[in-house]
Amino acid sequence: MILRPVHDTAADASAVRSIYQSAFAVPPLADRERARADVRTRRLAAADQGGCWFAVDDREGDGEPLGVSLSLRREGLWGLALFAVRPEAQGKGVGRLLLDHALAHSGGCLRGMIVASDDPRAARRYHAAGFRLHPTMAMAGSVDRTALPATGGIPVHLGDATHFDLLDSVDRRSRGAAHGEDHLALLRTCDELLVADTLAGSGYAYRLGGRVMMLAATSRRVATALLIEALARTPESDSTDVRTVTAEQDWAVDVCLAVGLSVSTRGYLALRGMRPPTPYLPSGAYL
Known part of the structure; x- marks a missing residue:
């Protein structure tokens, strides 16, 4: 080989x-x-x-x-x-x-992150390499739009490449490292970039159809508003999918269950040298 x-x-x-x-x-x-x-x-x-x-x-x-x-x-x-x-x-x-x-x-x-499947052989290898395995949840189904909460007064608007410095700043606060030009790849392949930047904090979310591809924020309040807006923008014909939700992201669990999504366990977030970043929903492709 x-x-x-x-x-x-x-x-x-x-x-x-x-x-x-x-x-x-x-x-x-x-x-x-x-x-x-x-x-x-x-x-x-x-x-x-x-x-x-x-x-x-x-x-x-x-x-x-x-x-x-x-x-x-x-x-x-x-x-x-x-x-x-x-x-x-x-x-x-x-x-x-x-x-x-x-x-x-x-x-x-100093830090490592893997969005892992539930394959037991892979999980064993990651654990042997020094990663802690944090079980994750996935929320899926159709959004009950009548049950969507208010965004709590946090304005959320569409973003573009001019916001990348803000996004990198949020990345460093939430996971300890910026994504850099990975944001350009995400912007090219997702439907929308949603951005919030207020006195209460900052954050962003990428949406592709009914899937929240990545979400990061400097506070739970901003993260909640971004998730609500992303769900509200999901086309009614698309099934919604919010993945890699650890127990620390209970703000996301609250929103998803409130709008009628079903919860199931799915894989792990494997981390080395760090705790589960929060408020943060990683992308499997760019973490």
Whole structure:
């Protein structure tokens, strides 16, 4: 087994998608989902090549990659954005090799974050690498718009690239590191960026259809207003999806249950050197 870097090319982005779909038994992606996945892969391959790797069977020369890991470093925070191995290669040391190389990219980082699935093998590897596993919830269903609470007087408006300095400031307050140009990738692939900036605090949320892709704020009050506005803007034809909610994000649980969403457990937020950031709902792709 050999490793090679993931390159910023359409071919490598396609290979990453193929491994992801095979590993997680995901049906063919719609055009927009494929484009969003490719933006993520190419952004990380360009910015974090030392943390993005394919595992390839050296007996097959330039054969099809069997696994992939995509990781990033942002201001002292390391994150694992994707870790997947094809079913036929699982249990053969491929995952351990990929994770070890991804973790090598974390050298010098005091904090680490992984939005993890409920795969017990992956959870065991993360725990062995020093990560604490925080079970997470997912809220899904149709929004009862008659039950939407008021935003508490916090004005929320549409944002754009001129707000990136504000977003980075909120990131540093909420999770200890800015996202930097990851915000540009999120803005390209999401429907809306919502921003709040008041004396009560600041924050932002990205919405894609009925899914809240990421939310960060400097206070629970602002986070609550952003989540309410994001749910209110969800198209009535779309099912709502709010993911990676830890027990510390009870403000989000309160809002989601109030509007009729169903709660279930789903995976873990794996953290090293930090407590669950709050108020914060991470993105699996950019953490």
